[in-house]
Amino acid sequence: MSSKSKPRSRLVADRRYSAKTKTGGGSGGGRGRPPSRSRKTNRKSSARRPRGLVGMILAVPLWFLRVFWSLIWRGSVVVILLVGLAVAYTAATLPPVAELLDGRAKGSVRMLDRYGEVFAWRGEQFGGAITTDTVAPVLTKAIVATEDRRFYNHFGLSPRGIASAISINLREGRGPLSGHGGSTITQQTAKLLCLGRPYDPQVDGSEADYEAECRRSTLVRKINEAIFAMAMEARYSKAEILTIYLNRAFLGAGARGFEAASQRYFGKSASQVDTAEAAMLAGLLVAPTRYAPTNDLKRSRDRASVVLGLMAEQGKISESEARQARANPATLSEAAQARAGGYFADWVMSSGPSFLTRDTTEDVIIRTTFDPRIQTAAEAAMKTIFADKVKEGSEAQAAIVVMSSDGAVRAVVGGRQTKVSGAFNRAVQAQRQTGSAFKPFVYAAALDLGMSPNSTVEDTPLTINIPGSGPWSPKNYDGKYRGRVTLTEALRNSLNTPAVRISEEVGRENVRRTAEMFGIKSDLAAGPALALGASESTLMEMTGAYAGILNGGRSVKPYGLTELRLVGESRSLMDQDGGMGERVISETAARQLTYMMSKVIDGGTGARARLPDREAAGKTGTTQAARDAWFVGFTADYVAGVWMGYDDNTPLTGVTGGGLPAEIWQDAMIRVHEGLPPQPLPMESGGEPVALGGDNDGGYSERQAPSRTQQRRQPNPAQAAERIILDVLGKILGGR
Known part of the structure; x- marks a missing residue:
C-alpha cells in the first residue's frame, strides 16, 4: 500500500541581497557576492579626492604631510622613551638628601672678640642643616611666592614659565636663553648641585670658574638641567627638594643656606624669623650681593616689600600682615650692623695658618683680642x-x-x-x-x-x-x-x-x-x-x-x-x-x-x-x-x-x-x-x-x-x- 504525500520543498536560505546585486545569469540563477569593504572605502576616498589637475598638484604635498606626521608621532614616542630612560637612570644615581645639604668646597671662619661675641665671618658660612619642618613656615611661603608659585603643582619644569621667560628675553633684545630663565625651584636646585657634578680643583680650577660653568645657559645644558630636574622630582619629595634649596642657596656675605644667612644678618636661627625677616631673606635670591642688607639696607628693605606684595597676592599672608611687616621692616643684628673689624679680621686671616684660615676646608672658630668698643672709638676719631x-x-x-x-x-x-x-x-x-x-x-x-x-x-x-x-x-x-x-x-x-x-x-x-x-x-x-x-x-x-x-x-x-x-x-x-x-x-x-x-x-x-x-x-x-x-x-x-x-x-x-x-x-x-x-x-x-x-x-x-x-x-x-x-x-x- 502506498501512501501519497506532498513533495517536500528544498531548504533555501533567505536572500541576503537584492537582485540588483547579482552579477551574471545562468541556469539556476547564480547568487551575487557582497562587495569588498576595501573597495567600498577606496571608492569613498576616490570620491573625496580632488581629480584632475588640482588632484595632481595636491598629491605630492599630501603625501609628504602624511609621511611627516608619521615621523613626528613615531619620533615623539622615541624621544619620550629616551627621556624617560634618562630620567629613570639619573634618578637612580641620585644620593640621599642628607648628602646634598652642605656642598661647600671651603670651610668657614667665625671670629669672636675678646668677650666671646661674633664680630666677623670669613669663608663660606653654613649654619647647619635645616629642613622645611625646622624653619619658620613663613620663610618657605616667602621663597615659594618669590621663586616658584607653582612649585607644588609641576613635575620639575614649568612650560608656561619657560615660554614667558623666552618671550621677555626676545622683547628685551637678548637671546632666548639669556636673562630670564623661567626656572623652577627644582631647576635652581639642579644648578646649585651643578647637575650632580662635584667640584674638583684639578679639573675645574678655581671655585669661581666651577660655579660659572654650572650657571652657563646653553641649549644642551638646559636639556640636561631639565632631565636632572625631572629626575629629582621622581627621586625626592617636594619637601626634600625644598630642603636642599634651603641649605645650598647663596645669600650674600659668604652665607650658604638660609640658616647661615639668618644668623649672619639677624643673629637668630631661621626657625625664629618673622614675616619681615623672611621676606628680606627670600628677596636676596634674585641678586644676593646687590640686595645684601649689609651692603645697602634700604635697597634690601625695598626688595622685601616687593616679596611681601607677592605673598599677599598669592594668599600666603593677609594684606594686614603685609602692611604690618612693611611698617616694621627687618633690622640687622648689632654685629651685622657694625660690620666692625674688617681690617682686623683680614689681618688675623693672613697671619694664621692658611689651612685653618684662608684655605680651610673645616668650619673654624677663632677667639681674638679684638675689642669692638675700641675699634669704634678709633674709627670715630679718624x-x-x-x-x-x-x-x-x-x-x-x-x-x-x-x-x-x-x-x-x-x-x-x-x-x-x-x-x-x-x-x-x-x-x-x-x-x-x-x-x-x-x-x-x-x-x-x-x-x-x-x-x-x-x-x-x-x-x-x-x-x-x-x-x-x-x-x-x-x-x-x-x-x-x-x-x-x-x-x-x-x-x-x-x-x-x-x-x-x-x-x-x-x-x-x-x-x-x-x-x-x-x-x-x-x-x-x-x-x-x-x-x-x-x-x-x-x-x-x-x-x-x-x-x-x-x-x-x-x-x-x-x-x-x-x-x-x-x-x-x-x-x-x-x-x-x-x-x-x-x-x-x-x-x-x-x-x-x-x-x-x-x-x-x-x-x-x-x-x-x-x-x-x-x-x-x-x-x-x-x-x-x-x-x-x-x-x-x-x-x-x-x-x-x-x-x-x-x-x-x-x-x-x-x-x-x-x-x-x-x-x-x-x-x-x-x-x-x-x-x-x-x-x-x-x-x-x-x-x-x-x-x-x-x-x-x-x-x-x-x-x-x-x-x-x-x-x-x-x-x-x-x-x-x-x-x-x-x-x-x-x-x-x-x-x-
Missing part, C-alpha cells in the same frame, strides 16, 4: 678729624692700631673706608719711612748702655763723611741749633743732630739691633741716617715696638689670635696667651725712656696729643718732604699708633706728625679711655748727667766715630752677661 680738619676731596689716607702692652691688638683701622673686607690694609701692608718716630730706639740703646735722660749732647752743625757718597750734614727741622742739650730736650723737640750724634756714639749696630729686637723687622738703613728714620716699617710693627717700651723693655710680637678650634670641638688646635718675648733693654732704661717720651707730649712736638685726665708718652714722626706723618704713643693702659699720608707718596700739605696724626691719636685715646680710671705711667727721670763727646765742627767720619765706651756707665753684671750672650747669638744666627 672720621671726626677728616671731616673737620681735612680739605674736602682730599685723597690722603690714615691708619690706626691700638694694642695692649703685651702686644694684644684691640683695633685696626687700615684706611678711611672702615666698613670693608679684603681691602688694602695700610696698618699692616704699607711699608713707610718712619722719620723721627724711630728716634726712641736710638735713645733706648743709649739709656741701656748707661746714659740717662739728663745726659747732655751737642746740638750743633754736624758733618759725617760717608764713603762713596761724600759729606752728609743733617739739619734740624727748624734749621736752628741749641747748643748743648739734655737727651730729654733733644727727644722732646725732635732734634736731628743730637740723635745722629748719640747713634754714632753708641754705635749704629747697637741701635739697629735694639730696633730689631723691639720688633722692627724691615731692612734697616746702614748709614748714619738710620737715626733719623730713613728705614721703612709698618704701623703695626712700630706700635708693637712702642708697646715694648711701655711693658718695661721686653720685645713684643703683636697678636690677634688667642684660640683656634673646630666647630663642635672643645679641644683647641692653637692657643696664645700674650706676645711678650725676650728683654731688649733694662727696665730702668725703659722707665727713663718713657719719662723722656712723656715730655714730647708735655710741651714738646706732640703737645696736640695731650690727654686731659691722664699721663701719656709718645713721639712724632715726619719724613722728608712730609710724605709720611706719624704719631705713636701710649698711656698706662694702651698703646696706639697713627700714620697719615698718600698711597702714591704725594707730599702732605702743612701736615707733620705733631699735627693731624697727633690730633687723631688724642681723639681716639680719649674715646678709648672713657670709663677707665687714670693710671700713672711707669717712668722715672733719675740718672746722673753725662756729657757726650763730639767736636763742635763736626769731625765725625764713617770710619772714626767716637768711642761709645768712654762716657757710659758700666751696666750691672747681669746686664753685661746678657749682652755678651746676645752678641754671640747675633753673630752665630745673623752673621752680625
Whole structure:
C-alpha cells in the first residue's frame, strides 16, 4: 500500500541581497557576492579626492604631510622613551638628601672678640642643616611666592614659565636663553648641585670658574638641567627638594643656606624669623650681593616689600600682615650692623695658618683680642678729624692700631673706608719711612748702655763723611741749633743732630739691633741716617715696638689670635696667651725712656696729643718732604699708633706728625679711655748727667766715630752677661 504525500520543498536560505546585486545569469540563477569593504572605502576616498589637475598638484604635498606626521608621532614616542630612560637612570644615581645639604668646597671662619661675641665671618658660612619642618613656615611661603608659585603643582619644569621667560628675553633684545630663565625651584636646585657634578680643583680650577660653568645657559645644558630636574622630582619629595634649596642657596656675605644667612644678618636661627625677616631673606635670591642688607639696607628693605606684595597676592599672608611687616621692616643684628673689624679680621686671616684660615676646608672658630668698643672709638676719631680738619676731596689716607702692652691688638683701622673686607690694609701692608718716630730706639740703646735722660749732647752743625757718597750734614727741622742739650730736650723737640750724634756714639749696630729686637723687622738703613728714620716699617710693627717700651723693655710680637678650634670641638688646635718675648733693654732704661717720651707730649712736638685726665708718652714722626706723618704713643693702659699720608707718596700739605696724626691719636685715646680710671705711667727721670763727646765742627767720619765706651756707665753684671750672650747669638744666627 502506498501512501501519497506532498513533495517536500528544498531548504533555501533567505536572500541576503537584492537582485540588483547579482552579477551574471545562468541556469539556476547564480547568487551575487557582497562587495569588498576595501573597495567600498577606496571608492569613498576616490570620491573625496580632488581629480584632475588640482588632484595632481595636491598629491605630492599630501603625501609628504602624511609621511611627516608619521615621523613626528613615531619620533615623539622615541624621544619620550629616551627621556624617560634618562630620567629613570639619573634618578637612580641620585644620593640621599642628607648628602646634598652642605656642598661647600671651603670651610668657614667665625671670629669672636675678646668677650666671646661674633664680630666677623670669613669663608663660606653654613649654619647647619635645616629642613622645611625646622624653619619658620613663613620663610618657605616667602621663597615659594618669590621663586616658584607653582612649585607644588609641576613635575620639575614649568612650560608656561619657560615660554614667558623666552618671550621677555626676545622683547628685551637678548637671546632666548639669556636673562630670564623661567626656572623652577627644582631647576635652581639642579644648578646649585651643578647637575650632580662635584667640584674638583684639578679639573675645574678655581671655585669661581666651577660655579660659572654650572650657571652657563646653553641649549644642551638646559636639556640636561631639565632631565636632572625631572629626575629629582621622581627621586625626592617636594619637601626634600625644598630642603636642599634651603641649605645650598647663596645669600650674600659668604652665607650658604638660609640658616647661615639668618644668623649672619639677624643673629637668630631661621626657625625664629618673622614675616619681615623672611621676606628680606627670600628677596636676596634674585641678586644676593646687590640686595645684601649689609651692603645697602634700604635697597634690601625695598626688595622685601616687593616679596611681601607677592605673598599677599598669592594668599600666603593677609594684606594686614603685609602692611604690618612693611611698617616694621627687618633690622640687622648689632654685629651685622657694625660690620666692625674688617681690617682686623683680614689681618688675623693672613697671619694664621692658611689651612685653618684662608684655605680651610673645616668650619673654624677663632677667639681674638679684638675689642669692638675700641675699634669704634678709633674709627670715630679718624672720621671726626677728616671731616673737620681735612680739605674736602682730599685723597690722603690714615691708619690706626691700638694694642695692649703685651702686644694684644684691640683695633685696626687700615684706611678711611672702615666698613670693608679684603681691602688694602695700610696698618699692616704699607711699608713707610718712619722719620723721627724711630728716634726712641736710638735713645733706648743709649739709656741701656748707661746714659740717662739728663745726659747732655751737642746740638750743633754736624758733618759725617760717608764713603762713596761724600759729606752728609743733617739739619734740624727748624734749621736752628741749641747748643748743648739734655737727651730729654733733644727727644722732646725732635732734634736731628743730637740723635745722629748719640747713634754714632753708641754705635749704629747697637741701635739697629735694639730696633730689631723691639720688633722692627724691615731692612734697616746702614748709614748714619738710620737715626733719623730713613728705614721703612709698618704701623703695626712700630706700635708693637712702642708697646715694648711701655711693658718695661721686653720685645713684643703683636697678636690677634688667642684660640683656634673646630666647630663642635672643645679641644683647641692653637692657643696664645700674650706676645711678650725676650728683654731688649733694662727696665730702668725703659722707665727713663718713657719719662723722656712723656715730655714730647708735655710741651714738646706732640703737645696736640695731650690727654686731659691722664699721663701719656709718645713721639712724632715726619719724613722728608712730609710724605709720611706719624704719631705713636701710649698711656698706662694702651698703646696706639697713627700714620697719615698718600698711597702714591704725594707730599702732605702743612701736615707733620705733631699735627693731624697727633690730633687723631688724642681723639681716639680719649674715646678709648672713657670709663677707665687714670693710671700713672711707669717712668722715672733719675740718672746722673753725662756729657757726650763730639767736636763742635763736626769731625765725625764713617770710619772714626767716637768711642761709645768712654762716657757710659758700666751696666750691672747681669746686664753685661746678657749682652755678651746676645752678641754671640747675633753673630752665630745673623752673621752680625
